[in-house]
Amino acid sequence: MNEIKIFSPATVANVACGFDVLGFCLDSVGDEMVIRKVEKKGIKITKIKGFDLPFETELNVAGVSALAMYEVINPDCGFEIDIYKKIKPGSGIGSSAASAAGSVFGMNELLGRPFNKTELTQFATKGEALANGCEVADNVAALFGGFTLVKSIQPLEVLQIPSPNNLYATIIHPQIEIKTSESRAILPTQVKLSDAITQMANLGSLVHSLHTNNYKLMQKSLHDVIIEPHRSKLIPHYYEVKNAALNEGALGSGISGSGPSVFSLCEGIETANKVRDAISKVYSKTRIEFDIHVSKINTEGIKIL
Amino acid sequence: MNEIKIFSPATVANVACGFDVLGFCLDSVGDEMVIRKVEKKGIKITKIKGFDLPFETELNVAGVSALAMYEVINPDCGFEIDIYKKIKPGSGIGSSAASAAGSVFGMNELLGRPFNKTELTQFATKGEALANGCEVADNVAALFGGFTLVKSIQPLEVLQIPSPNNLYATIIHPQIEIKTSESRAILPTQVKLSDAITQMANLGSLVHSLHTNNYKLMQKSLHDVIIEPHRSKLIPHYYEVKNAALNEGALGSGISGSGPSVFSLCEGIETANKVRDAISKVYSKTRIEFDIHVSKINTEGIKIL
Numbered sequence: 383m384n385e386i387k388i389f390s391p392a393t394v395a396n397v398a399c400g401f402d403v404l405g406f407c408l409d410s411v412g413d414e415m416v417i418r419k420v421e422k423k424g425i426k427i428t429k430i431k432g433f434d435l436p437f438e439t440e441l442n443v444a445g446v447s448a449l450a451m452y453e454v455i456n457p458d459c460g461f462e463i464d465i466y467k468k469i470k471p472g473s474g475i476g477s478s479a480a481s482a483a484g485s486v487f488g489m490n491e492l493l494g495r496p497f498n499k500t501e502l503t504q505f506a507t508k509g510e511a512l513a514n515g516c517e518v519a520d521n522v523a524a525l526f527g528g529f530t531l532v533k534s535i536q537p538l539e540v541l542q543i544p545s546p547n548n549l550y551a552t553i554i555h556p557q558i559e560i561k562t563s564e565s566r567a568i569l570p571t572q573v574k575l576s577d578a579i580t581q582m583a584n585l586g587s588l589v590h591s592l593h594t595n596n597y598k599l600m601q602k603s604l605h606d607v608i609i610e611p612h613r614s615k616l617i618p619h620y621y622e623v624k625n626a627a628l629n630e631g632a633l634g635s636g637i638s639g640s641g642p643s644v645f646s647l648c649e650g651i652e653t654a655n656k657v658r659d660a661i662s663k664v665y666s667k668t669r670i671e672f673d674i675h676v677s678k679i680n681t682e683g684i685k686i687l
Numbered sequence: 688m689n690e691i692k693i694f695s696p697a698t699v700a701n702v703a704c705g706f707d708v709l710g711f712c713l714d715s716v717g718d719e720m721v722i723r724k725v726e727k728k729g730i731k732i733t734k735i736k737g738f739d740l741p742f743e744t745e746l747n748v749a750g751v752s753a754l755a756m757y758e759v760i761n762p763d764c765g766f767e768i769d770i771y772k773k774i775k776p777g778s779g780i781g782s783s784a785a786s787a788a789g790s791v792f793g794m795n796e797l798l799g800r801p802f803n804k805t806e807l808t809q810f811a812t813k814g815e816a817l818a819n820g821c822e823v824a825d826n827v828a829a830l831f832g833g834f835t836l837v838k839s840i841q842p843l844e845v846l847q848i849p850s851p852n853n854l855y856a857t858i859i860h861p862q863i864e865i866k867t868s869e870s871r872a873i874l875p876t877q878v879k880l881s882d883a884i885t886q887m888a889n890l891g892s893l894v895h896s897l898h899t900n901n902y903k904l905m906q907k908s909l910h911d912v913i914i915e916p917h918r919s920k921l922i923p924h925y926y927e928v929k930n931a932a933l934n935e936g937a938l939g940s941g942i943s944g945s946g947p948s949v950f951s952l953c954e955g956i957e958t959a960n961k962v963r964d965a966i967s968k969v970y971s972k973t974r975i976e977f978d979i980h981v982s983k984i985n986t987e988g989i990k991i992l
Contacts, residue, residue, distance in 0.1 A: 402884045403891060533892045533907065541895050541904070575876055578883040578913070579707045585887050586708060587838045589894040590846050599846070602838065608883065 384419045386491050387687040390484030391680055392469045393476035393524035394551065394645045398604040398636040399584035404531055405476075405524030408551060409680035413480045414687065415444070416464040417488030423460045425449050425485075432467035443478045444485040447509030451486045454505075455496060461489055470673070473555045474643035479521035482509025487525075487684045499526045504538050514562060521639065527683030529592055546595040549679045550654035552632070554623060554661050555643040557671040560616050565640035568612045577607045597633060597649045604634020604647065617642050619664055626660040651676065689724045691796050692992040695789030696985055697774045698781035698829035699856065699950045703909040703941040704889035709836055710781075710829030713856060714985035718785045719992065720749070721769040722793030728765045730754050730790075737772035748783045749790040752814030756791045759810075760801060766794055775978070778860045779944035784826035787814025792830075792989045804831045809843050819867060826944065832988030834897055851900040854984045855959035857937070859928060859966050860948040862976040865921050870945035873917045882912045902938060902954045909939020909952065922947050924969055931965040956981065 391412035397404040418428075425448045427437045439445035444463055452461070463485050469477040483506040490497050497505070506522040523530040523540040533539040584603045591599035614620040614637065623644050624635040631653045632646035646661070648654040654676045665672045696717035702709040723733075730753045732742045744750035749768055757766070768790050774782040788811040795802050802810075811827040828835040828845040838844040889908045896904035919925040922942065928949050929940040936958045937951035951966070953959040959981045970977045 400887070400891070403888045531888070531891050531895065533888050533904075539907070541892060543895060569880065571880055572877040573880050573883050575874065575878050575913070578878050578886065581883065582705070582887055582890050583708045583836070583838050586705070586836050586890050586894045587846060589891045590836065590848060590898070593895070593898045599838075602844070608880070 383492060385416060386488045387414065387416045388484055388488050388684055389414055389687050390480040390487070390525065390684050393479060393521045394553070394638045395476065395520035395524065396609065396637065396639055398606045398634055399581050399588055400531070401606065401609045402520060402532070403585070404529065404588070405520040406529045406545070406551070407524045407527050407680040407683055408475070408553070408675070408677040410677040411469060411475070411675045413468050413484060414466040415481075415484040415488060417485060417492060418462040418464075419492045420460045420462050425452055425460065426462050427465065428462040429464035430467065431465070433471055435465070435467065435471070441512075442481070443509035443512050444481040446512045447482040447506045448485040448489060450508040451489055451497070451505040455493065457493065461492070470555065472559060474637070474639035474641045475553060475555065476521035476524065476639065478513035479506065479510055479525060482506040483522050483525040483684060485509070491686065500538055500540060503540060507538075525683050528679060528681040531589070543589060543592050545592050545679055545681070546597065548650050550648045550651050551677050551679065552627070552646045552648060552654045552657040552661065553638060553643050553675045553677070554665065555673040556618065556665060557673070558618065558642050560641050562640065565613055565616060568616065569609065570612065573608050580607050600647070601633040604636065606636055610636060613637050613641055617644065618670060619668060620644065622664045623661045626664050627657045630656040630660045632657045651678070688797060690721060691793050692719065692721045693789055693793050693989055694719055694992050695785040695792070695830065695989050698784060698826045699858070699943045700781065700825035700829065701914065701942065701944055703911045703939055704886050704893055705836070706911065706914045707825060707837070708890070709834065709893070710825040711834045711850070711856070712829045712832050712985040712988055713780070713858070713980070713982040715982040716774060716780070716980045718773050718789060719771040720786075720789040720793060722790060722797060723767040723769075724797045725765045725767050730757055730765065731767045732770065733767040734769035735772065736770070738776055740770070740772065740776070746817070747786070748814035748817050749786040750814075751817045752787040752811045753790040753794060755813040756794055756802070756810040760798065762798060766797070775860065777864060779865075779942070779946045779948035780858060780860065781826035781829065781944065783818035784811065784815055784830060787811040788827050788830040788989060790814070796991065805843055805845060808845060812843075830988050833984060833986040836894070848894060848897050850897050850984055850986070851902065853955050855953045855956050856982050856984065857932070857951045857953060857959045857962040857966070858943060858948050858980045858982070859970065860978040861923065861970060862978070863923065863947050865946050867945065870918055870921060873921065874914065875917065878913050885912050905952070906938040909941065911941055915941060918942050918946055922949065923975060924973060925949065927969045928966045931969050932962045935961040935965045937962050956983070
């Protein structure tokens with residue numbers, strides 16, 4: 383096999399009480415990539431469709447992660463990467479993570495799978511770092527499917543948490559720009575001990591609810607008392623969207639990544655669709671353009687097409 | 688049935704990364720209590736053996752919790768309570784919680800179980816409040832067996848987390864006095880966001896490890912970066928004890944409750960016994976007297992004898 387076509391999905395990181403720790407993987411929105419083994423050594427980005435992104439390998443997240451792997455394995459061949467970008471950069475649903483993980487996933491397949499998921503995640507975070515300015519693993523980790531908990535970054539340890547079958551996400555992406563620097567600067571460096579305890583109780587309960595398929599407990603656990611009060615200020619109509627979702631029966635809503643996308647988790651596709659309609663209404667009244675997606679939780683992660 | 692004899696075990700709260708949230712129940716150390724239905728209305732403490740505690744119902748934690756239940760149900764009888772106290776007050780292994788929960792558990796049995804575990808925990812926290820100055824539910828919750836996570840206090844919601852069969856605890860109680868006021872005053876009111884994230888990752892992982900019987904992950908998760916650096920100062924030779932336990936293969940060690948007891952969790956009784964011997968050595972070199980207990984995790988909680 384000298385060529386592989388893959389689907390690299392969008393992901394949601396910072397799941398309410400799981401800031402910097404928890405992520406999950408989407409099914410119905412993602413990039414497509416073709417990775418090709420070629421004689422000429424090196425990594426070359428040969429095609430980019432959908433969005434305007436750099437072709438220079440060292441400036442492209444898919445290129446940087448590919449190089450990180452390439453330098454470790456130093457194979458007797460090179461790779462070309464075609465990117466059919468469908469996840470908008472800067473949307474907060476892991477656009478750069480999809481590119482960064484997609485290239486190394488594809489290369490790994492073509493090379494006969496020399497690396498495991500954790501090693502691939504490590505290469506991919508090198509690409510992510512180009513986009514984010516620091517190595518964060520939560521979006522990348524989620525690309526391996528379902529719910530993932532980043533136990534630690536050094537050394538990288540990612541846990542796959544089971545989740546109920548009938549869990550869906552509705553994601554709205556209001557097309558505004560939030561600068562990464564701004565979304566980081568708005569966060570406090572210190573938090574109240576009492577808030578940290580509340581958040582820990584929620585996170586522990588959320589993990590327990592995922593293990594026990596307990597939607598009711600999930601609903602009680604999807605609360606963020608630490609990050610949301612700050613970052614929500616950067617997203618127009620945030621609480622209107624959230625309340626509309628909760629009113630339609632969403633289990634919980636929160637900021638996806640560092641925004642501006644807002645996710646809602648729902649039991650069943652009917653509720654997820656109702657939530658879609660309700661939150662569409664909120665943004666339809668504004669002049670802000672938006673995309674909206676309904677997706678089952680993708681337990682498989684990146685897949686070969 | 689007019690009389691019941693029960694065993695009300697010791698418990699460990701604030702399990703490393705689970706400050707104010709997580710607790711577990713011990714098997715081999717606990718109080719015995721006899722609760723008796725009598726004609727004369729009211730609650731009377733009729734016997735206290737082992738330690739010098741107040742006989743006045745309103746000043747005794749077992750009395751206060753019993754009164755809280757009694758006032759709700761207003762039965763056509765009264766209750767007498769005999770307390771055979773074996774858990775030293777102030778040891779940090781839930782001495783007051785055992786008394787507070789024991790009386791209401793026994794009364795509930797004699798009345799035909801009108802209340803569920805959550806309701807009993809609520810009554811018992813009234814007794815705990817007398818000892819602690821505030822309503823904390825983690826020790827009381829743990830009295831219903833196994834590992835428990837206090838999801839919230841208002842309204843009270845306690846989750847029972849499964850745990851592996853072969854899990855043991857070794858507890859050392861150095862006989863020094865730590866004033867509750869001091870152990871509270873030493874805590875910061877603010878914590879670093881980065882520390883809160885580390886602690887959350889650890890707690891989430893610990894819950895996952897308990898669900899998946901993953902001892903190795905449990906070992907990596909039993910770390911406390913928020914409370915231990917402060918409260919450990921109140922316990923002489925704390926890090927010597929901890930290191931001795933970890934060297935013998937303990938999965939993790941931490942301060943039990945607000946101290947001075949120190950717990951270690953171990954896979955298997957052999958390791959738990961080795962840990963007991965190693966930490967005994969540490970305190971044997973000092974002039975501080977100590978008790979030491981090895982116990983299986985008690986999944987049953989309070990039991991009828």
